[in-house]
Amino acid sequence: MELKSVKRSEVEEKYTWDLTDMAKDENEFRQGLDKVVADLDAFEKAYKGKLENVDIITKMIEDYEDIYQRYNRFAGYAYLQIATDQGNHSFQEYQAYAGNVGALMDEKLAFVESDLIQLDESILKEAEKIHANKSFIKDVLRAKAHYLGADVEQALSSISRVFRAPYNIYAQAKHADLSFSDFELDGKTYPNSFVLFENYYEGLKDTDVRRAAFDAFSKDLGKYQHTMAGTMSAQVYQEKSLAKLRGFDSVIDYLLYEQEVTREMYDRQIDILMEDFAPIMRRYVELVKRVNKLDKLTYPDLKIALDPDFTETITIEEAKPKLMEGLKILGEDYVEMIRRAFDERWIDFPINDGKQNGAFCSSPYGVHPYILNSWTGSLEDLFVLGHELGHAGHFYLAGQAQNLSNTRPSLYFIESPSTTNELIIGNHMLTWNDDPAFQRFVYSSIISRTYYHNMVTHLLEAHFQREVYKLVDQGKGLSATVLNDLFTKTLEKFWGDTVELTDGAELTWMRQLHYYRGLYPYTYSAGLTIGTVVSQKIVDQGQPAVDAWRSALKAGGTEDSVGLAKIAGVDITTDQALRDTLKYLDGVVSKIEELTDQIEGK
Numbered sequence: 001m002e003l004k005s006v007k008r009s010e011v012e013e014k015y016t017w018d019l020t021d022m023a024k025d026e027n028e029f030r031q032g033l034d035k036v037v038a039d040l041d042a043f044e045k046a047y048k049g050k051l052e053n054v055d056i057i058t059k060m061i062e063d064y065e066d067i068y069q070r071y072n073r074f075a076g077y078a079y080l081q082i083a084t085d086q087g088n089h090s091f092q093e094y095q096a097y098a099g100n101v102g103a104l105m106d107e108k109l110a111f112v113e114s115d116l117i118q119l120d121e122s123i124l125k126e127a128e129k130i131h132a133n134k135s136f137i138k139d140v141l142r143a144k145a146h147y148l149g150a151d152v153e154q155a156l157s158s159i160s161r162v163f164r165a166p167y168n169i170y171a172q173a174k175h176a177d178l179s180f181s182d183f184e185l186d187g188k189t190y191p192n193s194f195v196l197f198e199n200y201y202e203g204l205k206d207t208d209v210r211r212a213a214f215d216a217f218s219k220d221l222g223k224y225q226h227t228m229a230g231t232m233s234a235q236v237y238q239e240k241s242l243a244k245l246r247g248f249d250s251v252i253d254y255l256l257y258e259q260e261v262t263r264e265m266y267d268r269q270i271d272i273l274m275e276d277f278a279p280i281m282r283r284y285v286e287l288v289k290r291v292n293k294l295d296k297l298t299y300p301d302l303k304i305a306l307d308p309d310f311t312e313t314i315t316i317e318e319a320k321p322k323l324m325e326g327l328k329i330l331g332e333d334y335v336e337m338i339r340r341a342f343d344e345r346w347i348d349f350p351i352n353d354g355k356q357n358g359a360f361c362s363s364p365y366g367v368h369p370y371i372l373n374s375w376t377g378s379l380e381d382l383f384v385l386g387h388e389l390g391h392a393g394h395f396y397l398a399g400q401a402q403n404l405s406n407t408r409p410s411l412y413f414i415e416s417p418s419t420t421n422e423l424i425i426g427n428h429m430l431t432w433n434d435d436p437a438f439q440r441f442v443y444s445s446i447i448s449r450t451y452y453h454n455m456v457t458h459l460l461e462a463h464f465q466r467e468v469y470k471l472v473d474q475g476k477g478l479s480a481t482v483l484n485d486l487f488t489k490t491l492e493k494f495w496g497d498t499v500e501l502t503d504g505a506e507l508t509w510m511r512q513l514h515y516y517r518g519l520y521p522y523t524y525s526a527g528l529t530i531g532t533v534v535s536q537k538i539v540d541q542g543q544p545a546v547d548a549w550r551s552a553l554k555a556g557g558t559e560d561s562v563g564l565a566k567i568a569g570v571d572i573t574t575d576q577a578l579r580d581t582l583k584y585l586d587g588v589v590s591k592i593e594e595l596t597d598q599i600e601g602k
Contacts, residue, residue: 008085011350015316015375016084018345021367022077029094032074033101039067040108051115057127061136064112065404067105069366075102076364083372086175087354099168103161110157114150116140135557136405146246146257156242163242166235167516170228174513175356178224183216185209192216195357198511199374202303207294211502214300218504221511228510229480232468235516240472252469255519259411260560265572266519269526270466272578273459274494277585281456282498284447284589287596297498299491299505303452306444306592310437313377316342316349323386326428327421329538329546330393337396338389341371346392347385349375361388361418363395365404379441382429383422383449390421398556405557411520412561415454415527416534416568417553422450423535440595443588451585454524456494461512462522464490483509526561526572532581533570545569 023029047060078094085091116124117140128137147153180192185208192201192213201213236251243254256266288306289297314322320342324335341347351374363369369392375381394417398407426446430439467486471478484506491501491508514520537545552568565572 006350006352008088008352008354011352014345015349016345017080017348017370017372019077019080019370022073022080022364022370026090026094029074029077030097032070033097036067036071036074037101037104040105043067044108044111047115048111049115051112051119054123054127054130057116057123057137058130058133060112061133061405064109064136067109069364069404071101071105073364073367074098076362076367076370080362080370080372083356083360084348084352085354086172086356099161099164103158106157106160107154110154111150113140113143114147114153117144117147118150131558132403132406134406135408142257142260146248148245152245163238166231166238167513170231170513170516171356173224173227173231174511175354178221180217180220183212185212192220193353194511195351195355195374198357199351199376202300203305205292205304205308207292207301210304211298211300214502214504218507221507222504225480225484225507225510229478229483232483232509232515233478236468236472236478239518250469250473252466252473252519259519259523261410261412265412265526266522268575268578269522269529270459270462272575272582273455273525274463276582277455277459278494278496280582280585280589281447281452281494282496284444284592285495285498287589287592291596296500298500299502302499303448305441306448307437307441310441312379312438312441314379314382315377316375319382319385322382323389323425326382326425327386327389327393329424331546331550333397334393337393341369341389341392344368347371347373349373351375359384359388361391361395363392363399365395365399365407369395379429380445380449382425383445386421386425387418387450390418393417393421394553397550397553401554402556402558407556409555409557409559409564410561411518411523412526413523413530413564415524416530416565417527419450419454419524419528419531420534420549422446423531424538426450427535427539436595436598440592440599443592443595446588447585447592451528454528458514458521458524460487460490460494461509461514462519462525463493464509465515465519465521529577529581530565530568530570530572532584533577534568536580536584537569 023032043063046063047056051057051060075098078091078098082088082091082095121141124137124141127133128141148156174194178194180194180197182189182191184190190209190213197213197217201210201217204210204213239255240251243251246254248254248257252266253263256263285297285302288301288304291306292301292304292308294301320338324338327338328335346369348371355374356372357374359371359373361369361371371385371388371392373385373388395407423446426442429442432438464487467490468478468483471482487509488501488506491499491505495501509515512521534545534549538549549568552564555564555567559567562572570577
């Protein structure tokens with residue numbers, strides 16, 4: 001990886017995504033949103049105060065989805081543009097315009113829920129029997145218990161954009177405003193940035209440079225901690241206010257209600273992993289220390305590879321057939337989707353200034369998925385891209401089988417398809433080469449990439465987030481000092497005395513956008529728990545397990561998370577899936593220990 005600042009205009013176009021399927025140009029984008037605005041008045045005139053029977057309700061939902069589908073397409077165009085170049089003023093204007101239209105939609109369409117809620121429940125249940133109406137009406141019936149009246153709901157809808165402000169402020173600050181100075185070591189100057197640190201330095205073999213990069217990164221990050229604490233405080237107290245308005249004793253219960261998840265499921269996910277997964281991960285990082293011959297294991301060392309001398313790389317062109325071969329078990333149509341994703345430029349690969357770091361998949365209904373990636377050439381990039389293709393495949397299949405309202409599942413399930421893909425890819429990679437060093441690389445990547453990212457990084461975020469909400473429920477104030485202390489205690493609980501917590505570790509909470517999306521962090525481990533069991537079923541049972549999994553994916557949001565998992569053959573109402581996952585992980589770490597002894601001749 002060449003360490004230099006690259007502007008968006010300097011990257012190769014063939015490796016960027018082609019957004020013309022969303023909008024051919026700015027003119028189509030603006031005209032598309034203008035048409036949405038015009039249609040809102042016609043929709044309101046056609047249906048406000050007239051939702052009296054099942055036929056009218058069904059037609060309304062059809063028209064409602066049409067407006068939202070078009071809005072999501074054009075607003076998605078703005079979002080995807082700015083995701084690759086946060087400092088681009090034109091893209092900022094696109095985003096602002098899409099935000100204005102979104103706020104207007106919230107205001108203009110608020111009557112739908114209000115009018116439906118006031119109907120006799122028998123009419124709603126009759127409308128729910130029509131499959132296309134299922135998820136839409138189910139949400140209305142659930143909302144009845146916490147409905148605040150037409151005037152209040154209208155007022156809340158009219159200021160919905162204000163509720164999104166903390167998310168937008170954080171995103172702009174992180175990707176457009178935060179700056180990081182170069183740092184020096186032994187007379188050499190190194191550039192630094194959010195993307196460079198998280199995508200390069202954090203996993204760098206050179207211990208001195210890696211630790212120096214962490215120190216420099218943390219020093220600059222710390223300059224913004226009070227502003228970031230204020231932004232997070234605005235987010236969580238806004239959520240607390242809404243929870244109280246809607247009659248919830250706890251903000252956690254309010255956020256879980258939206259996900260159709262019980263408090264027991266939520267707490268179990270966090271508590272069991274904090275207690276029983278932590279010892280397994282401590283064994284793994286002790287191996288990292290041993291193999292890398294570290295003097296001590298510090299926080300900046302946790303993301304380095306267990307195999308420091310494993311240098312095999314992969315190009316974007318080489319990744320395509322590997323992913324198609326690895327995931328072909330999921331079906332010919334799935335493989336065709338992967339081929340199209342590469343050939344039709346659904347994926348944005350470059351690393352450039354102003355681009356959002358990390359990876360995500362956006363799946364606008366009626367178009368096709370788009371994947372943001374930061375390609376480094378590491379073999380681990382296969383896991384990252386496979387993860388996002390899991391999201392793409394999920395909504396690709398659900399979108400073909402369901403109408404818009406029925407496509408999106410509970411957040412609890414949302415990370416299951418992505419993490420299942422990672423494990424399928426890992427299992428396939430083990431067949432490439434039986435060399436112990438390669439085998440150890442794959443097994444350690446499964447731990448360091450799939451499980452560390454989803455079941456350590458995001459689990460620690462989830463535990464920290466739960467502690468934050470507990471303070472919010474108690475009416476206590478938040479500050480950078482409080483947040484730093486909570487994150488430090490979370491790290492200490494998980495890592496014990498295995499890891500030395502370097503200054504700057506406490507600031508890690510500042511690096512994650514997930515806190516502005518409700519109770520999202522814990523869902524990674526929840527999804528990976530389902531994914532682990534599903535992937536093992538696919539290994540053990542073959543096609544029947546694949547068929548069950550595809551049925552779960554196609555079901556979209558027509559079932560809650562418990563129901564979707566059940567379709568796939570997984571019971572998440574008890575701790576059994578978690579226990580099975582921990583047993584698998586214990587076995588993987590034991591295998592890495594055996595391979596390490598073999599490689600070292602012990």
